[in-house]
Structures are given as structure tokens and as C-alpha cells.
Amino acid sequence: MTRKGKDTNTESKILDAARQVFIEKGLAGARMQDIADRAEINKAMLHYYFKNKEMLFELIFRETAGKLFPHFEMLLDSDLGFFDKIRSIVSSYIETMVQNPYLPLFVMNEMNKNPEIGMKNFFEAQKPGFVKKFRASIEVSIQEGLIQPINPLHLIMNMFSMCAFPFIAKPMIKLLTGIEDEQFRNLMDQRKVLVAEFIINSIRK
Amino acid sequence: MTRKGKDTNTESKILDAARQVFIEKGLAGARMQDIADRAEINKAMLHYYFKNKEMLFELIFRETAGKLFPHFEMLLDSDLGFFDKIRSIVSSYIETMVQNPYLPLFVMNEMNKNPEIGMKNFFEAQKPGFVKKFRASIEVSIQEGLIQPINPLHLIMNMFSMCAFPFIAKPMIKLLTGIEDEQFRNLMDQRKVLVAEFIINSIRK
DNA sequence: AGTTTTGTTAACCATTTGGTTAATTTATGA
DNA sequence: TCATAAATTAACCAAATGGTTAACAAAACT
DSSP, X not given: OOOOSTTOHHHHHHHHHXXXXXXXXXXXXXXXXXXXXXXXXXXXXXXXXXXXXXXHHHHHHHHHHTTSSOSHHHXXXXXXXXXXXXXXXXXXXXXXXXXXXXXXXXXXHHHHHOHHHHHHHHHHHOOOOHHHHHHHHHHHHHHTTSBOOOOHHHXXXXXXXXXXXXXXXXXXXXXXXXXXXXXXXXXXXXXXXXXXXXXXXXXXO | OOOOSTTOHHHHHHHHHHHHHHHHHHHHHOOHHHXXXXXXXXXXXXXXXXXXXXXXXXXXXXXXXXXXXXXXXHHHHSSOOHHHHHHHHHHHHHHHHHHOXXXXXXXXXXXXXXXXXXXXXXXXXXXXXXXXXXXHXXXXXXXXXXXXXXXXXXXXXXXXXXXXXXXXXXXXXXXXXXXXXXXXXXXXXXXXXXXXXXXXXXXXX
């Protein structure tokens, strides 16, 4: 094995632990010792593999932020009809959140609390451009008379709001409604179709 | 002045500073010294007026969480038509967010990071029940044939998602679209009517 | 085998942090 | 006026925290 120490068991154990801790506690609340403990390694190894807390955090943040907007550009370029594009994006986006429920709150919160770190690493993790593509697609659909006129930005905001917000507000939703994790999960599954139809219903002519 | 030391200049200076710091940095990231500095008082005063960091935080959290759902119950009891209720709630809710843009992220994040503290103090700050009232109101409107059938919970989620999420995602929205604070503010103002009409458009028969 | 590189550890260190204390100043009230 | 209580401060403290070091073990190379 002439590999450059990458993917060592230790290294990935650290990354796994760091992911857990940073996502659970945030940058400010995370403790290096906690990460070392969960990885079952000596704290010094953290600095051996990754220079310091900030470097380790930026790595995890970039990796996580990268999951925020999956293959949407591919989808938007496809020959699906506009409504089916919405259905696909909504469904796949909510599924992403179901798989990574912590995702939206973690990214949004760290971007707010540490704008410099957040923005720098977000750009490295995320190839923007899908917004522009989405906007264009909406404008075309308006021109074609397929949907009612609406500021594309608002439509996009509405869509991602309805997809992501429930995961951010989960504790409050559970508190206000008394539902449990399983029922919450069911609700989110329902939303995969419900949200898309809610949107389409509102904008279709 | 035979008042029991309440509202002392010092005391309210502390509260103002604590509000700033906790909201900006969160519980984990907040520093007592930072609060003392911003209040321009000696750090010991923090412990003189408020036992410790957690007590001070709970106070601020409760106060802040209390703003999350204003006079909705009053509004729901009014004799406004269902659509006008939606218009009123959306508009007043977004205005609340415009006035306190940090509100949703702060509350949601702390409830996630510190479930015990969060939930305990949320209940003390918030008289629930407006959800039940809202659900009932939606069910009646469905029965009356005014709107299409929809799970009230989803409708409520959709509404609050579209109102609150943009404020949580503000840094990302600015990053993805290139807009500045002023334009963001304009967008949010537009949403006061846009979101309500978007919803009504989707559910009306 | 022996030497060099890589991985790992325990102990240590400086700084930060939440919190305390004892002394001092500033009202308050008899 | 004088004693008592309330407010304020500087100095201090112990624990926690991010990070380092020096010694040691395990591979890897020759």
C-alpha cells in the first residue's frame, strides 16, 4: 500500500466523530476532547491529522454543505415538464432531508454564526448556478403561459422553505403537536408529494 | 422610588447586552465577559443580578421565544373570513420577523442544541393552543367547501415555513442571489402579501 | 537487521472561562 | 448623623479547553 496515509482507519474514525459532534453541538459547542473520545483515539491525533479545530470544522462543514443542493442542475436540464421538475426536486430534496435531518439547521446556523468560515467554505463545496437555471426555467414557463406570473425568486424560496423548514423546526413541531419521531417521519414522507402539488396548484393557470 | 431593584439601569443594561450576545453567538458561543463588556459593567454584576450563565440565558430565551407566536389566537377568534385570517397572520408574522430577523434561527437552534432548556422555557413563554384553534378553523373551512381538503398540519407547516425560513436562510439567499440587505428587506415586504395569496391560490376551490 | 518514517500516547502548557470573594463605594432609613 | 443595606469593583480561583511535546511503538524501506 503506497497510499499517502489517506483513509486510515484512524483518520476516518476522527472524521466520523467530528461530524457527529460538530453537527450536534455546532462549532462553538464542540469539544476536541469529545471528538477524540467518540473516535476512541488520543486527542493529539486530532492535531496530527488535521491541524486544529477550525481546519477540522471547515472540512466537515464543506462536506455537509455540499449535500445541501444535490443534482438539481442535471434535473433542470432534463426534458421533464416544468411541473414534473418541481415534483422531482421537491421529492428528492425532502428525501435528502429525511436522510440527513440535521443538514439544514447545521448549515444555516453556522453560516449565520460564522459568516467568514461559512461563506468561504460554502463556495468551495457548492457549484452555484442552479438558481440561475431554475429562474430561467420559471420565466420560460411564465412566458409560455403554463403558470401564472410570479417572481421566480419567491417561487424558489417558497419551495425550499416548505421542504427544509419542518426539519429545522422539528423540536417545536413535536412540542406543539405532540407527535413523535415516527409520525414526524410519516408527515415528511407525505410532504414529498403534498408540497409539490401545493405549489403546482397555486401557480398553474 | 420604593421599587424592588427592578429595572435598574444596570440590570436592564445587562439584559440588553445579554440579548445581543446570546442571539449573536448562541448559548455555547456566548461569553460572560463579552456580555459584561457590552453592558459596560463589571463581570461580577452578572452574577449579582442573575445567578449564572444558564439563568441569564433562560431569561433571554424565554423572552425571545415568547415573541415567536404573537396574538394569533385573538386573530383566529375574530370574525374575519378564513382567507383574511390567513392574510392577517402571514402579514403580521412576516412583519414580526422583519423586526426581529434573528428570532426564528435563534429559537430553533437553541431548541435543537439544548432540548431540555429549550422545551422547559418554551412552555413557560408560550401559551400553546393556537395550533388547535388553527386546525379547527381549517377543518371547518374544508367542511364548508371553502377550501380543498388538506391535512391542516401540512397547511400550517407550509404557512410558517414560507414566512420564517427565508430569515433563517438569509446568508445563503444573499450568497446565491447576490442581493444585499436592502433588497432582502424589500423581498420580505413583498412576501407579506405574496405568501398569503400563494397559499390561498393553492387551497381555494 | 537496522534505520528511517509514520502513528500513537501520556503528560504538560498557556489561555480562556464561568464563577467567587473580600473590600469599597453608594444609597437608604432611623 | 450614623449605621445598615445595596451596588460595584479588582483580584482571584479552579476547571475546562485548544494545543504542544517528548518519548515510544509500529510500519516501511534499504
